[in-house]
Amino acid sequence: MTDALHTQTAHETHDALKNGSLKATDLIDAQLAHIQSTDNSIQAYTEVWEEHAKERAADIDAEFSKGNDPGVLAGIPVGLKDNLCTTIGTTGCSSKILKDFRSPYDATVVKKLRDAGAVFTGKLNMDEFAMGSSTENSSVKPTKNPWNLKCVPGGSSGGAAASVAAHEAFLTLGSDTGGSIRQPAAFCGCVGLKPTYGRVSRFGVVAFASSLDQIGPFSRDVEDCATILEVISGKDPMDATSADLPVPKYRDEIKKDINGLKIGLPKEFYTDALNDEMREKIMTAVDVLKAQGAEVVDVSLPHLDYGIAVYYIIATAEASANLARFDGVRYGFRHPDATDVKEMYTMSKSEGFGKEVQRRIMLGTYVLSSGYYDAYYLKAQKVRALIRKDFDDAFEKCDIIVTPTTPSAAFEFGAKTDNPLEMYLNDVYTNTVNLAGVPGISVPCGFTNDNLPAGLQIIGKPFGESELLRTAYAYEQNRGFEMGIPPIA
């Protein structure tokens, strides 16, 4: 029994911990043993906190034995993307420039998870500074897709997705700036949610693009996603952009029915660019939702085509400023051969940042430059407003929007590394969701002929996580197949 402990969902496990049939220490031992046996192949973790996790689990057991309930995630092994600041271990953003960096403070989400009793397992690999769609941009190592080790896990939260899929953690947190949670969730066959901008505090996520970044969870089922979302949501006085709105009981909300729910299918997503296999998966999923009483309506998001361009202007502009602080002055990598300030800047950055990060910093610097600002940044902001309006208009006609998460399933290592633009196009279905600030989730909707997972994206109204999760849950409970366990796990 013990060796299968790690394959349960968090909500099942929590019940066992609460009624005393399971010890958190046994659970974490099983979890750590599994990480030991699989992560050499998956390479999801940049750091495993064995000692810390065991101590935490012992504390949780002590609480339970006193008759206390230390929280909804008490004893649950949870992993963290390497761009979430933790006072435990290092926070390296899978970058050479922050290698071995120890944060002096914990991210708000980390505090909230700890308060809910979570047992942290360690830090998870990612594309450097969350820039990428395959985790190939990690300066640490490549993470493999648990369903096929020749394939990428997606990115940038590749480690967070792969570890949940490979049962190396029950839950993980990632960050999503243009699809960095949903796309790897789709590639790895797990549930991944990007909440509404402002739903979850960004304090302590190392910023990539501040107006787009949002922290969100990976889980093996929708109920776990609802559970952890409830824990991490809410107004944070440390984040001025976090919303001062009540946090619904998502775990109760998901169990309500979706009878009469209007599902919008935006025609711009269902073009020739979408491969037939993927289209068929999505349509089958739509039928499942219809069978649950949902109605389907046609909607339009006419500015979808501009999404990639707008995204890569705004995100890189913000990134060029956000990453300016990594200069070798106060922390992080400082080139040992630099002899003056200018050299310290240029040499530290040139060697500390990888190629993709450098490319985006340069792009962002360019679009903000005097003489180009109006043509690029300002225009992109205007189109962003149009994209936002597209979603507002669509949500006049429907309650929820359903699309594929990605145009195709996971690709092989190296397939897109020579052509950045092709890599960028992986975000085509996800990044407008960030530009509009609305919530989006990816739920597994079957396997391709190559036995790779496909993802169904469900997009909600601003702060409409309840409807979104309810739809995802209704689908998951009625989709008529089990995701099963990847061969490696």
Next chain:
Amino acid sequence: MEFEPVIGMEVHVEINTKSKVFCACANDFHAPPNTNVCPICLGMPGVLPVMNREMVNKSVAVGLALNCEISRWSKMDRKNYFYPDQSKNYQISQYDLPLCHDGYLDYEFEGGMKRAGITRAHIEEDTARNNHTLGTKESGVDFNRCGVSLLEIVTEPDLRSADETYAFLNALKQILEYLDVSDCNMEEGSLRAEPNISIRPVGQEEFGTKTEVKNVASFSGVQKSIEFEVKRQAKVLNEGGTLTQETRGWDADKGTTVAQRSKESAHDYRYFPEPDLVPIVVDEAWEKTVYDSLPELPLAKKQRFQADYELTEYDAGVVTATMPMADYYETTIKAGAPNKLAANWITGDFQALLSENKTAIGESKIKPEHIASMIGLIEDGTISGKIAKDLIVDMFESGKEPKTLVEEKGLVQISDTGELEGIIQEILDANPGPVEDYRAGKKQAKGFLVGQSMKATKGKANPKVVQEILGKLLDS
């Protein structure tokens, strides 16, 4: 050719909010290096700024005092440039939508009134301080000042001379002090004033090429740097040369400006809206709350003092120089002191004691009521004005009521005619020479006899009564 100077000012004021502008660190950079710092002002990975509401309040107060429009909606922007005194390599500032704009300041100059337009006043964060004097090849950075609340006030190019600029700056400083938003200490950098200077032929409307002068540590330095720049620019033009738009540094020791950076090599700051902060929304109600809390401003107070207390312009100016001084004066009047005498004593002996002892008016042991009762003692003849000059020193040191001191030290004036007649008769008897002289018509000999009488009574004799008695005895 005769030229007219055209001057505009950029003034940075450190606002005395309790905490820094975007984090909870104490707003005090005098502490040991890097002790008032936190992950936020150090620009650690993942941190976010949160706007200090007290900073918005105080900035709106300054804006209203400078007759500005307060933006109902304004935003913060990122100003990008690399320098080790910045923890993020961008400064959070305001670019195209400042909190306060389109105001003016009326100030007194050479007996008349002048007006300088206020283009804008915007919120930003101060930078750290680099230290190149560690004695090693490294430089140090002290981040205590990084993130300190800063308000930048920019004027229109409305000032026409170094002296006018000096008067303007003093009026501005006085307002900031009245609002109690800054200690305005230029030497410590809590107020930094940078003039933009150009000249144009008298009568020409078009502006000339301007230079901006930095590193000025006092208002008189600003004045001198303007005088220097105006002469330098005129010399260049008179010699047929052309001026370059540039930043120049003031060398206080040499009294000259030195070219630092030309416009061509100026930074491209790549401003863009700060995505980590929400817009600053100051609605009418908020603005009104701040407006209602504004104190009476220096110029209005001075004019009121002239009218209500019938003070001369000079006295009113001195008494209203600072708000604590003006409050002190008004409390003294309320305690019953006559207007003019109170002004004399406060601006004279009292002010001298304060500055000799480097005591702030609020910390003085002499309370306004003490000044009033001391003047009362002079008025009712209990003590002489001469005695009062010594008495106020005792009051300053001991903090005791003047009446108590007068009793303790036996300073009560002798006005008793019988007692004084006896003493004076003895003096006349002891000084037959001067008495003879007086009676022979040398009237000034009487002064000597008065002095002797005062000396004999240790200054306590009522001088008026002494005069009367002497007159009676000598002329009889």
